Amino acid sequence: MKKAVVLLSGGLDSTTTLFLALSRGYKVNCLIFDYGQRHKKEIGRAKEIACRQGCRYKIIKFNLPWPAGALVGKKTKIPLGRDLRQIPKKIPATYVPARNTIFLSFALSWAEAIGAGAVFIGANSTDYSGYPDCRPKYFSTFRKLAGLATKSGPGRAKIKILTPLGRKSKAQIVRMGKKLGVRFKMTWSCYKGTKYPCGRCDSCLLRAKGFRQAGMRDPLYEERKGL
């Protein structure tokens, strides 16, 4: 059975990506990161989602002991209520330097160690926060790197770096998730680690836009409203 490593944060995008990898017949190994993020809550969700889908998961724990943005430090505030049209145009305070490179390098290590042929990452660059390491060109270069960074040769296939959500809009991702059977209520997107999603950070705003444009209700947010 073909093996894959899926980067799983417990959010809408990575969970949809996990379901997609499963639907393609991969035996999935979920990689979860505990990197000092404010929204530690997502780790619990990710574990639960992996378990429910019968996937093995591993958690990598590390700290970034330098100024690494609003998601990991209390000094910088998470921007709230931004204009949706402005979101992808400017790199926001929530940007964590080189985060995707760190995440992907661990995924590459695990994939190589177990002979997995693919790494899935749910990054996308349409309804996104403008992070530089979410752009298609970044991933095409990481793909090249993956081939050079690891063992290769007869009998060993190169490790593919797959971004199936690539240029999809949030609405398309929501629809895809629904089709694949994602239980949206279990996912967590909000940058704040509070009981209910704040509804105002970039991540909440983009998620809400996705559900709105897909003409669907978000069960996670309805819970917040006490509906």
Place this chain on the structure above:
Amino acid sequence: MKKAVVLLSGGLDSTTTLFLALSRGYKVNCLIFDYGQRHKKEIGRAKEIACRQGCRYKIIKFNLPWPAGALVGKKTKIPLGRDLRQIPKKIPATYVPARNTIFLSFALSWAEAIGAGAVFIGANSTDYSGYPDCRPKYFSTFRKLAGLATKSGPGRAKIKILTPLGRKSKAQIVRMGKKLGVRFKMTWSCYKGTKYPCGRCDSCLLRAKGFRQAGMRDPLYEERKGL
């Protein structure tokens, strides 16, 4: 003053690289990794070396919870007494999957966070262990990735990934280290974490070759012999 991040393991190559960066006028920030390596001893050496040179250092601690080779697991033995000519031809059991990619991604994160223009890594590919992520082509691809993975734009220079030891032989590195004032006795190369270097692992063998070909005595090994 121009800033740099130097990957420092406490070995011969990374210490020489640190001295080189200092000689080029960089204000150096040393990045040290505690990744479950057998030769934890190198961490102490790295800290000492950084302190003595008046450099700030940070230690990133993480585990690789998958089979990651003889350096981090007790299940695989460290190869001893290998034929020197064979060493670079076959990827040995000490290879840690994607280690340099993990190390460099953290370095990139720190460099971006503090506005450092350069990351130094002491990798070289002449008298080396045959690890895929030490090859020049690997680094040229990581260079491209660094430009795409991080913020860029007016007023922000790209982060350079420098491998000043590149294709140098171990003898050349030893000579360079001597010239720069490296105190070789303080460095640690042996893959085993024992009191004295084993003298038989690839790292010891390559180091000994370097000193021999440079016509110099290695003070660290003389200590072992009780000289």
